[in-house]
Amino acid sequence: MVENRPWLTVFSHVVLLAGVAAVAFPLYVTFVASTLSLQEVMQVPMSLVPGDHLVENYSQVLGAGTHSGSKAAVSQMLINSTVMALAIPLGKIVISIIASFAIVYFRFPLRMFFFWMIFVTLMLPVEVRIIPTLQVITDLKLNNTYAGLTIPLIASATATFLFRQFFMTVPDELAEAARVDGASPMRFFWDVLMPLSKTTMAALFVIQFIYGWNQYLWPLLVATDESMYTAVIGIKRMIVGSDAANEWNLIMATAILAMLPPAIVVVLMQKWFVKGLVETEK
Amino acid sequence: MAAVQLKDVRKSYTADLQVIHGVSMDIRDGEFIVILGPSGCGKSTLLRMVAGLETITAGEIAIGGRVVNNLEPKDRDIAMVFQNYALYPHMTVFDNMAYGLRIRGFSAAEISSRVNKAAEILELKKFLDRKPRALSGGQRQRVAMGRAIVREPQVFLFDEPLSNLDAKLRVTMRGELAALHRRLGTTSLFVTHDQVEAMTLAQRMIVMNAGRAEQIGAPLEVYARPASVFVAGFIGSPPMNLIPRDGRLLGIRPEHLEPCAVSEAMLSIEVDLIEPLGADTLVYGHEETPGGKAADIASMARIAARLPGEAAAKPGKLSLRYRREHVHWFDPASGKRIDA
Numbered sequence: 001m002v003e004n005r006p007w008l009t010v011f012s013h014v015v016l017l018a019g020v021a022a023v024a025f026p027l028y029v030t031f032v033a034s035t036l037s038l039q040e041v042m043q044v045p046m047s048l049v050p051g052d053h054l055v056e057n058y059s060q061v062l063g064a065g066t067h068s069g070s071k072a073a074v075s076q077m078l079i080n081s082t083v084m085a086l087a088i089p090l091g092k093i094v095i096s097i098i099a100s101f102a103i104v105y106f107r108f109p110l111r112m113f114f115f116w117m118i119f120v121t122l123m124l125p126v127e128v129r130i131i132p133t134l135q136v137i138t139d140l141k142l143n144n145t146y147a148g149l150t151i152p153l154i155a156s157a158t159a160t161f162l163f164r165q166f167f168m169t170v171p172d173e174l175a176e177a178a179r180v181d182g183a184s185p186m187r188f189f190w191d192v193l194m195p196l197s198k199t200t201m202a203a204l205f206v207i208q209f210i211y212g213w214n215q216y217l218w219p220l221l222v223a224t225d226e227s228m229y230t231a232v233i234g235i236k237r238m239i240v241g242s243d244a245a246n247e248w249n250l251i252m253a254t255a256i257l258a259m260l261p262p263a264i265v266v267v268l269m270q271k272w273f274v275k276g277l278v279e280t281e282k
Numbered sequence: 283m284a285a286v287q288l289k290d291v292r293k294s295y296t297a298d299l300q301v302i303h304g305v306s307m308d309i310r311d312g313e314f315i316v317i318l319g320p321s322g323c324g325k326s327t328l329l330r331m332v333a334g335l336e337t338i339t340a341g342e343i344a345i346g347g348r349v350v351n352n353l354e355p356k357d358r359d360i361a362m363v364f365q366n367y368a369l370y371p372h373m374t375v376f377d378n379m380a381y382g383l384r385i386r387g388f389s390a391a392e393i394s395s396r397v398n399k400a401a402e403i404l405e406l407k408k409f410l411d412r413k414p415r416a417l418s419g420g421q422r423q424r425v426a427m428g429r430a431i432v433r434e435p436q437v438f439l440f441d442e443p444l445s446n447l448d449a450k451l452r453v454t455m456r457g458e459l460a461a462l463h464r465r466l467g468t469t470s471l472f473v474t475h476d477q478v479e480a481m482t483l484a485q486r487m488i489v490m491n492a493g494r495a496e497q498i499g500a501p502l503e504v505y506a507r508p509a510s511v512f513v514a515g516f517i518g519s520p521p522m523n524l525i526p527r528d529g530r531l532l533g534i535r536p537e538h539l540e541p542c543a544v545s546e547a548m549l550s551i552e553v554d555l556i557e558p559l560g561a562d563t564l565v566y567g568h569e570e571t572p573g574g575k576a577a578d579i580a581s582m583a584r585i586a587a588r589l590p591g592e593a594a595a596k597p598g599k600l601s602l603r604y605r606r607e608h609v610h611w612f613d614p615a616s617g618k619r620i621d622a
Contacts, residue, residue, distance in 0.1 A: 173368035176335050181382035181429075182356035191381070195372040 027259075034058070034253035041249045057253045066250045070237035072226040074254050077234040080149075080223070081213055082261065084230055087150040089208035093201055096159035101189050103160075104167040105175065115164070122157040126218055134221050144225040153211075153218060159204055166200045167193065199272075206269045210262045231258035284346030284359075284436035284469060285311045286332065291341035293327055293493075301327055303493045304341065312467045314460075318480040319490035320516070325473045326441055328490070332471060333362050333439050346436055361430035362439040365446060367422045369414040369429075375401075376410040379428045393432075400428040403462070420451045427459075431466070440472040444479060456482060477517050481505070489513050507610075508533070511617040514610065520564060520586040524612070525549070530620065533610035536564070539587040539602045547601035551585050556595045563589045567600065 029048070033041055036051035060066075061074040102108075103115050126133070133152045142148030170193070178188040219230045229237060235258060238251045286309040294300035301324045309315050317325040330336040332343055334355035343350055350358045361382075369378050376397055383393045401407045404424040414422055423443060430438055444452045444459075460483055463470055474480055480487050481501045489496045489504060489512075497509040508514035514522040514533050523539075525532045539549070551567035558564075565587045587602055589595060611620040 171366060171368065173364045173366055174370065176355075177362070177364060177368035177370075177429075178381075179335070180333065180355045180360070180362045182385040183381075187385065192370055192372075 030252045030255055033249055034256050036249050038247055038249055041252075053249065057249050058257070061250050061253050061257070065234075066238050066247045068245060068247060069240040070226065070229075070234065072229050072234060072237065074231065074234055074257055076227060077229045077231045077254075078257060078261070080146075080228060081230040081232070081258070083146055084149050084215065084219070085209045085212035085261070087146065088153050088212035089205045091150065091154035092156045092159045092208050093204055095154065096156060096204075097163050097194075097197060097201075099160045100163035100167055101193065104164055105185065105189075118157045118160050120157075121155070122161070126153060126215075130217065130221070137222060143222055144228045148222045149219055149228070149230075150212075153215065156208075159208070162200060162204060163197065166197060170196060202269055202272045206265060209265050213262050234258075285309060286346075286437060286469060286471070287342070287344040288328075288332075289342040289344075291328070291331060291343060292339050293324070293331060293336065294339045300339075301493050302331070302339075305488070305490075305495045306341075307488060307495070307498055309469060309471070312469055314463050314470045314472065314483060314485045316480040316484035316487040317471060317473045317490060318477060318484075318487050318516075319475065321475060323490045324493040325475075325488075325490050329439055329441055329471055329473045332437070333360055334358050335362075359436040360439055361433045361435040361437075362441065363426045363430050363443045365442040367414075367426040367443075367446075369422060369425055371414055374411050374413055375406060375417070375425050375428075378414065378425055379432050382429065382433050396432045396434075397428070400431040403431065403465070404428050419447050420455060423447060423455060427462070431462075436469065438468050438470040440470065442473055442475070445474070445476070452479075459483065477519070481517075489516060491516075507619070509619050511612045511614075514612070520566075520588075522610070523583065523585045525569060525583040525585065526614070529614070531612040531614050533612055534604050534608060536586040536588040537562075538604050538608040539585075539589075540604070541587075541589060541593065542601050542603040544601050546603050548604060549585070549602040551587075551600050551602065553595065553597050553600050556597070558591070558595075560591055562591050563593055563595050565589055565595045565600065 029046075032048055032050050033046065034057055035054040036047065036057075037053045040047060040051055040053075063073055063075065065071045065073055099118065103111060103118075137143060137148045137152065140148075142151075174192060175188060178192055183191060214232060215230070216232050216236075219228075219233050220236070223229055223233060226237075231254065235251060235254050238254060239246055288305055288307045288309075290304045290306050291302060292300065292304050293302040305328060307315075317328060319325045327336055331338050332345075334350065334353060334357075338351050345358055345360070355362075370381065373381065379397045379400060380393045383396060388396075397410070398407070401410055404427060406421065406424055406428060409417060409421060409425075414425065417425065423446075426443065440459075444455055447455060456479060459472075463483075472479075472483060484501050486498060486500050487504060488498050491512045497504055497513045504513060505517055508517065508522070511524060511531060511533075514524065518535060520536050522533045522535050525534070544550075549569065551565075551569055553565055553567040555566040556563065557566075567585055569583050569585055585602075587600075612618065613620055
């Protein structure tokens with residue numbers, strides 16, 4: 001802006017700083033708490049200066065969980081969460097891109113009917129269908145398995161819809177040129193559509209990784225065995241009773257550990273899809 | 283290279299929606315054929331039927347003596363250049379040209395020699411490593427042609443390839459295209475709505491209207507003896523004047539009208555628009571009704587005359603004459619030419 005209005009500048013900065021503080025302060029408190037000993041955490045008011053128990057607290061939770069609450073090791077939980085958060089986006093991308101390819105590029109009977117069937121499931125999030133889904137998974141004896149954790153969450157209309165919208169913007173002539181060039185439909189899919197969809201895939205991956213990582217209700221029901229806990233469930237299991245009975249320093253360390261991977265994925269992948277969004281390939 | 287035969291080719295989408303009403307033509311080996319017509323006349327559909335991108339409802343298309351009705355585009359030995367070029371955006375110029383050859387299983391050495399040869403002809407050598415988005419419109423156009431050339435097909439199909447270029451580049455590319463055809467001698471079908479492209483490129487042209495071939499012939503022959511009112515009105519700028527006379531239509535080209543004394547007038551017009559173009563001057567007007575009756579202006583024939591550039595045209599009455607041998611007659615009901 002060309003305008004020079006110092007008070008407006010001051011005001012907007014105050015608002016922005018307040019916003020940053022509102023988001024960052026709880027994170028800071030979490031971090032500080034995770035570096036204190038149990039006694040220090042319990043003091044009122046709690047210190048806002050990091051303590052010297054960082055290594056101790058983190059190695060405790062990574063190796064053996066809490067002392068009084070759940071004893072499950074957080075390292076195993078992080079592995080479980082990672083498997084879940086990778087399997088969900090990858091599964092979704094593979095299934096959705098193939099489904100959208102069929103819907104956009106092939107004429108088959110009931111094509112629109114199938115598209116609308118997929119589309120309608122957008123209205124049915126996991127929570128709505130959770131009891132029948134749990135029944136199915138239990139009957140299939142998939143409780144406490146990675147398959148049970150991920151498969152029900154892979155079925156997705158959002159991703160199918162996104163790829164469909166993207167494919168519709170790819171000029172028809174491209175498919176025709178590939179046909180004249182002698183490419184079979186699958187070859188066209190592999191050589192032309194897949195490379196063009198890279199950006200869409202990257203965006204979906206980021207969104208769905210976080211979606212998978214942050215799943216709460218579903219793993220809470222399916223993962224009842226300690227070895228299958230995800231990080232988010234781990235935090236819940238560590239909180240056992242009254243406020244004083246919890247080892248908040250260890251719980252906070254777990255919370256920090258659970259927050260890091262999605263943050264890393266966003267930071268790393270953001271470069272990718274911003275680059276992708278700027279350099280349109282069409 | 284091959285000859286192409288169209289035998290009563292028809293296309294309909296539903297029982298009552300027919301878009302091509304039976305087109306027949308024998309295209310000789312190495313001929314450059316232009317399919318010309320206004321938008322929606324079915325010219326692109328006809329080309330796409332030859333390419334195999336549209337099914338053929340009835341009739342027969344043969345390439346090199348082989349009926350191709352039920353063959354996939356890749357098996358027809360054709361190459362096509364699209365209006366929007368349809369280059370693969372994520373591939374380099376080299377890969378764009380090489381893609382078809384790779385699928386057909388050519389050796390790397392053969393691919394590289396063919397692509398380099400095509401790049402040489404089209405002056406694309408410097409750009410082989412670039413992606414299409416880093417090229418100008420004219421260069422993209424050349425890559426699209428290169429993709430067709432490297433395949434060394436029997437027939438080239440061009441679907442309005444020049445219409446996305448600016449006017450100046452279009453003229454240049456038109457020349458290059460003609461030179462390319464002279465050099466390679468490949469049978470070519472070229473769809474356009476631009477009559478200048480058709481006149482300059484075609485050895486023979488098909489003028490299409492509403493799914494029918496109105497006339498097939500060499501450009502100058504079509505210009506000199508249009509077979510119907512449609513062709514007369516579509517080719518030539520400004521188009522042929524069509525004046526009702528004794529229940530028939532008299533056709534006379536604007537350049538065949540010349541100013542004359544009132545006593546010699548064969549046609550007298552009330553001039554309402556003058557366009558001086560330098561080399562010549564276009565004069566537009568309405569025919570004067572003999573007897574001076576105020577007939578409604580819409581029913582009067584609009585007449586254009588191309589006068590020499592130095593002619594000082596002015597609004598008002600203008601007397602014109604023409605020579606008998608330049609007159610064309612048409613039947614107003616059928617629109618067909620009447621040969622005296």
